[in-house]
Amino acid sequence: MILSFLFCLFNSKNDFSLKPVIADSQRSITSRLAQFLDQLLRPIMQCHTNSTTFLNGADFIRKLNHYTEIKHRLRPTTIFATIKIPNFHTMVPHGTMLIALKDFLNQYLAVPHIENISINRIIHLTSLFLHNNRFYYDHKIYRFIKGGPRTLSFTETLSHIYVSQWERLLFKELSIRNEFYGR
Secondary structure, three states: OOEEEEEEEEOOOOOOEEEEOOOOOOOHHHHHHHHHHHHHHHHHHHHHHHHOOOOOOOHHHHHHHHHHHHOOOOOOOOOOOOOOOOOOOOEEHHHHHHHHHHHHHHOOOOOOOEOOOHHHHHHHHHHHHHHHOOEEEEEEEEEOOOEEOOHHHHHHHHHHHEEEEEHHHHHHHHHHHHOOOOO
């Protein structure tokens, strides 16, 4: 039996969104699969996104100082922008997420496997994780059709991998213009 509860979040348009939180996440098969895949993929994701990721406020200041003092690129016309996408972890369809993961692994792995697990097997296991996340609400069982539970760190890893596709294009354009970028 899956134990879960939901938070209802209301916004200014009187819409609400449900945030499933899996209470017994350590015992479920999908949670254990997510932990395994996260331990396998997170180091690779972090390695390839480290140069553009701000770990905290101090890291942001350090990278901004490097940009301004060493590269002398900060101008009076510089604009700082923050983009926040709420509930991003539930917006991307599973098929799109799997394609992004496959592209990421094919691009960044020197060999077609991680710890003797092939890319195809990793994609298959990730598909099992994505398509088998269920939660219970109002005496009914629901399945995620997009994204996954935010309470599992593997969902965050997959989101970062998906965003890295956009980031590569954006970063390429910004680096041509000698602009500062990070997330």
